[in-house]
Amino acid sequence: MAPKKDAKKPEPPKKAEPAPAPAPAPAPEAPPKPAAVDLSGVKVDFSQDQMEDYREAFGLFDRVGDSKVAYNQVADIMRALGQNPTNKEVSKILGNPTADEMANKRVDFEGFLPMLQFVVNSPNKATYEDYVEGLRVFDKEGNGTVMGAELRIVLSTLGEKMNEAEIDALMQGQEDENGCVNYEAFVKHIMSV
C-alpha cells in the first residue's frame, strides 16, 4: 500500500451535527496554490424566486445572527441548494483561505451569490449514471456488488478523504452479511435522502 501523504488542503469534515468549527486537518505540505478564482467578473443571474430561496437557506446557516456565514459553511450551503462542488473548488472560489480563515472569516449574502453563480455555471455536473460508473470501478467480479471494506479504504485514503464517522454513516445498513454492497441500490438509496 502506498504511503499516505497529507492532503493538499485541509478538508472541513462534513456536518452530521451542527458543530460550528470543524477540526482542521494537519498542516499541509506547502504545495503551490492554484490560481484563485476572480469573482468580480461573474454576473449573478438568478430569478427573484431563486434569490428568496437562497436567502432563506443562507439565513438558516447563520448561527450568529449577523447575516453572514463562516467560510467553512459556504460549501455546505451550496450543497444544500442542490449544487455539488468539491471542497477544492470551493476553496479556490474563496481564494484559498488558511484553516484559520475558514473558521473565522465570514461572508454576507451579497458576497455569497457570485460564488454560487460560479458553481452553477461550471460544467462539472454528475448524474446517477456517473455515480454508478464510479462505483463500478470497484466491482472486481462484475456482479453488481463491491466489497464494503474496499470502499471504506478508498473513501478514507483517496480524493477528499472522509473520516471514519462519515464513512460509518454512509455505509450504515448497506453491507450484506458477506460485507458486500449492491452499488446501484446504494446510489439510489442515498440519492433519495
Add this chain to the structure above:
Amino acid sequence: MGCGVTKTSEFNRRFDKDGNAIPAMKAAVLIQRWYRQSVARMEMRRRYTWNIFQSMEYADLQDQIKLYNFLGYLMDNFTPSSSERKLISHIFRENEVCRDAEWERYFNYTNIDVPDIYSGPRLTFPLDMDQAADLVEAFKNKQQLHSRYVLQLLLETWKLLRMLPNINRVSTCHSKEITICGDLHGQLEDLLLIFYKNGMPSMEKPYVFNGDYVDRGKDSIEVLLILFAFLLVYPGDVYLNRGNHEDHIINLRYGFTKEVLSKYKLHGKRILKLLQKIFSWLPLVTVIDQRVLIVHGGISDTTDLSLIARVDRHRYVSALRPPKKKTPSRTNVYADSERYDEMIICKNRRGSLTFPKQFSAREGFQRRSLQDFSSTVARTLEEEFEVRRRQAEYSLSSYSKSHRILSSTLSSDSEPDSSEFDTSNDEWKQILDLLWSDPMSHDGCIPNEVRGGGCYWGPSVTEDFLNRHNLQLIIRSHECKQDGYEFCHNRKVLTLFSASNYYEVGSNRGAFIRLGPDLVPYFVQYQATRTTRGLSFPQSVKRTEHTALKVLREQLFVHKSDLLSAFQAIDKENTGLICLTDWASAIERVLHLDLPWQVLHPQLVSSTTDGKLDYHRWFRDLALKKPSSEHIEQSMLETLYRHRSTLETIFRIVDTDNSGFITFEDFRQTLKLLSAYLKMEISDEVINELVINTDTNNDGNIDIDEFMEAFRLVDKSRLERGKSLLKLMQDNQSLPQETETPQTVDSSPPQTSQCPALQISDPPALNTADSPSSQTANPPASQTASPSGSNTEDCSASQTEDLCHISVVVPPQ
C-alpha cells in the same frame, strides 16, 4: 508536485494490473462529493425543522400572554353583569381561605384513608434515603403515589421551603462535585437516566435543579415528588430553583393542571392549591462558590442580586399576576405575610406583562357590560393593542419608565402608599427577568416580546453583571438546545437543557453538568428513549421533519380563510395563481412564524407551473375538501380548532374549583368571551347547539375533557370531510376510551363513564399520545465537538432497556 497526481498514478498502476482504465480517484471523489451533498441537505432540513418547532412553541406562548392581557383588559374596563363578574373576576381574585390555621385544615391529609389494596410506597416522615430511592423505583414501575402521601410530602416541602432564602449559596469545598440539571418538563425518563448515569442525590453528590420541572411532559407530578423527596432527605445538598413553569397560571395551559386533576380525581384540587404556594416559595437563584450563578431564565441590565436577596418572593405567585396593593393599615397586623394578599378586596390592579397600560384612554371608556361588546369594542380593542404594540417598541428605559407610569397612576387612583407599590413592581420585574429572559447576540437589553416576559440581554450586559457581582459564569436553562447545552456571550453564559427529545423523538439531546472546585463544567449528554434498534441520523431527521411539517400543514389549513383573503388581495385579476415569492410573504404576514417558506415550499406545495402556484388547488390538496354550503360552519369550526388551546385555558380558568366540569351558563359565557377575544361572531344558536350536545349526562354540567376530546379527534381527515362539530360530538360518545389509566389509587367516586383521563396535545404536538415510542434516535457516531474543539469521548452506557447512547465531553482546559 501535487500529491494527488502521484496518488492517481500510483493507484492507476495498481488498477492497470487488473486491466481497469478508469482512475479510482475520480470515483472516490464523486462518491465523497455526493455524500457531502446529502449531508448538507440533511443539515438544512434539520435546521428548518428546528425553527418550525421553536417558532410554534413561542407563538403558543404569546397566545397565552395575549389571552391574559385581554382578560385583564376586560376586567379593568367593563362593569360585568353579575354572571360575567363571577366569570372574569375569578381569574384575578385570590382564595377565600386566608388564615394559616384554615390553610392547615384545608390541606389536612390525616383523614384520607389509604386502602389496603394500595401497593405503592407508604411514606413515613421524616423521610430517609431508602424511602426516596423506593419512590424513584415505584415511579419507574409506573406506580402512583397515594394522594395522602402526596399531600403530606408537599406539606413538609412547603414548611422547608419557607425557611430557605431567595438565593441558595452552595460551596464546592470538600472537593465535592456539584451536578446541575436544566429543564425537565415532566420527562421522568430523563430524570431516571440522569440518576442512573450520575447517581442519586446524597451528601457526597449535591444537585442543583434549574426549574421547569412540570408541563408538557406526562409525568410532571412524579418528577416533582422525586425532587421534593430528595430535598427533604438532603436539605443541605439539593437545591431547587424556580422556573417560569412553576406558575399555576402557566400550568393551566401547558398540561400540569390537567395531569394532576386526571391522576388525582378526588384530591387534585387541593394538591394544586398547595403546589401554588410551594411554587411561590421556591428559591429564585443559586450561587456556587460566589462565582457561578445558576438561574432559570437569565438576567437583565437592572438585575441586582442584593435586591433579589431581600424580596418577599412568595408574594409573586404568578408571572401573569403582578403584585397587588397592600392596604397599609393591615400590613403589620398579620404575622403570616400571605394573609394580606387574601384580604385585598376587588381593587385588583392589573398591569399587562409586556405592554404597559395606556391610561389616558382609560378615562374615556364608558362602563359597558360584556353583553354589548360587539363591534364598538372590537374597534377600541384594536386601537388598544396598536398602542401597546407601539409602546413595546420602546427601549428599556421607557419600558421601566412606563412601569413607573403604571404604578403612579394606579396609586393616584386609589389608596396611598404608592411607593410601596413601586417597590413591589420593581421586585416583580426583577423576578420576571430572572425567570423569563433569553440571551441574544446583539448588544443591549430589550423587552422579550416573543415570550411576553423578561427581556433579551446582550453580551455587554453579561460582562457588566458579572463584574458588578464578582461572578465568572451564568448557567441558565429555559431554551431547548440541540445538543443539550450551548455557550454564548464569549463562554460566559451557558444554556443547559435536560429534557431530551423535547419536540419529537430524536429532536435533541439533554445534558447535565458536573462542577468541581475548579468550576470548569464537565458535560454529559444523553437521549432517553426506549430502544431496541436505533434510528440513523438521517432517519431521525426525517422523522422529526415529518412531524414538524404535519403540524405546519395543520396550521396552514386552519388559517385558510385568512390566507385566502391575503392571496386574493394580491391576485387582483382573480387568476387563481400566485407566484412563490408572494405566496411566501403572504403566509408570513398571516402566520407570523418567521420561517423560511421558500425553502419549505417543496414540502408544502405539490406542484407549480412557471413558478406560479394555483392556490385554490393548493388548499384543496391541504384539505381534500370540496367547498360546500356549510361554509359558515366550516370557518367557525376552523376557528375553534385553531384556538382550542385558548378555549381550553379559558375553560380551566372558569372551572374555579378545578372539578373538571363547568355549568351551562359558564360554558355559554366562555364561548362569548372567546368570540369577543377573537373578534368573531359565534352565534347564540351555535352555542346553544354545542351546549346541548356536550352535556352528555344531562345534569347541566359540561365535562371539559370530553369537550376537548372532540378537538383531539378532529384531525385533518375529519375536517376534510366537512363534518360538523356537532356530529363529532355525537360520534365522540360512541368512541372507545383511548387512555392508559395509571394504577389509580385515589378512591374517588366513579365519574361519568365518558370522562377520559387523557393528555390532550396542544399544538405543536409534543409527546402526542399517538407517536410510536418504539423508534428512537441514535446520536451520530461522530460526537459533537464541544464548542472549543476539544475531544469528545464516546462511551456507551451499559444497556438497560431504558437507556440509549450517552456521550461524555471532556471539557477544555
